[in-house]
Amino acid sequence: MAPLDGVFWRLRSDPVLKPVVVALFHLDGVTDPAQLREWHERTLLTDPRFSSRVGGTDRSPRWEPDPAFTLDDHVVRVPLAGAEASDQLVRELVSAPFTRDIPPWRAYVIDNPSAGTSLYLLKLTHAMADGLRIVELITGRRAPATRTADDAPAGNQPPTLRPLDRIGRWARLVKAVAAPSGRPRHQLSGARRHTFFEVPLAGLKAAGTASGGTLNHALLAALTRGISRYRERTEGRRPTALAALSAVARSTTGATKPANDFIFVHLTLPVVDDSVEDHLRAVRAAIRSTGDHDAVDWLGPASAIAPLLPTGLIRAGLKHFSASHDFVVSNIPAGRSTIAIGGRRVTAVFGVTPLSAAPMTITLVSYQDTCHITLNTDPAAGHDLPALVHDIRTSLQETIEWGVKRLDT
Structure with missing residues (x-):
């Protein structure tokens, strides 16, 4: 792992720091399982970390291919009884721990058939991705090397300082x-x-x-x-x-x-x-x-x-x-272009970053x-x-x- 990625992995068991990142996408309809599987294969799984487990030592962790990887172990469909249950469900899903022997990420598809909508909740250890990397994976496109002033807290081309x-x-x-x-x-x-x-x-x-x-x-x-x-x-x-x-x-x-x-x-x-x-x-x-x-x-x-x-x-x-x-x-910045997940249009995107x-x-x-x-x-x-x-x-x-x-x- 890169140095910072390794730090986040070492902190995984701390109950206060909790280095877990969550992206919550509101979708305009209920997703089709076959389309959702195809979408995962051409977006998230292009990053080998999503089909790898963590090996090595605690001070020197490394990604290694998981020979038993299957997408079904990581994508869970959850029926939602009503919109009032969503906040409690998100809180519980964010807090659930990962295990070491499989790739440390989960995707939850929270369907609300009565409203004709779904939530797609992607939860992963911070050692796998930061917020911008998640956007890149979800959209299937690279973020621009230099973002506009309206999008970013600071530019990416530092001047030379004495x-x-x-x-x-x-x-x-x-x-x-x-x-x-x-x-x-x-x-x-x-x-x-x-x-x-x-x-x-x-x-x-x-x-x-x-x-x-x-x-x-x-x-x-x-x-x-x-x-x-x-x-x-x-x-x-x-x-x-x-x-x-x-x-x-x-x-x-x-x-x-x-x-x-x-x-x-x-x-x-x-x-x-x-x-x-x-x-x-x-x-x-x-x-x-x-x-x-x-x-x-x-x-x-x-x-x-x-x-x-x-x-x-x-x-x-x-x-x-x-x-x-x-x-x-x-x-x-998630961009102005429409994002689609499993054939459904994303209407809103929220992120949950660690409280530290x-x-x-x-x-x-x-x-x-x-x-x-x-x-x-x-x-x-x-x-x-x-x-x-x-x-x-x-x-x-x-x-x-x-x-x-x-x-x-």
Whole structure:
């Protein structure tokens, strides 16, 4: 396995970190079993990891072909009694463990015949794929080597920096993470609560452009504003800044492409009490100050030395680093072209990324004209989830309305 892929595999049994990735696709009809099988064979199974099991040692795991592989062991059709059962079912399916002796992935087809719709839930260990790789496999097409500013948190062609500049960025990262945050620390339980909702992309893109930034800047500004409002209502004071950990995808090409190809970027996002525009511009400036196209990649060097370290030390370090942030965010572009699974059109796409040891993770999947948002929290963090979602949605709506108004002027 590539170094980072191996780290995720070694963390598989930790009840808090739980390095499992889930993609949830809403389909416009009930799938035909024969078409679904054919679709799996020409998409997922083109990646040999999906027909391999994990061998080697814990510190040096490797993929090896599974001679007993059969697709029937991995695709499960589940009849759904009603839409109200879907959230509970997703929670249970996300939490179910994998076994070591077969390829660590499952696909669940959740049929709702009364509504004439289905859900396709793909669950896999993070050692097999990150969010962008899942999109590539599902769609059967490669993501562009350089994505547009509207799609990605940062570009993929880093400029050359002087050594002193790089040292300065490392120093700022260490100082920001080591500094006391004032945020409450919780003994997390490993349980999960998921909330799924959608917002239109057009207004958010307009807000990003009008403030001199991108869609990603607008999303992060709206999330920061909403979370800070929630914190003010529940803790009695509004924070002046939030610490976010943003997963930024890269685009390595070639036959040796790793399953996970991203870096984590630490962001200190200011909270501005003034107008939506002032807050947007402040967040945009903060993101660009991290280096934007050339943020510090601490994950690569840390993964490279991981085989030399005991698993317990890796767990403790990742938990400490994750817990020093208010939230973790992933922004995954799924494109504007229609996706089909088993002959059925995909109408919505949601992602569920690992919570790690942060109070919450937020996964943003942009598909066609909609941003599909998943909020993943641990109940031990004590969040009033409906109130938190309300504040985030309100902030997103304010940002959209401001963007639309600027678009019309």
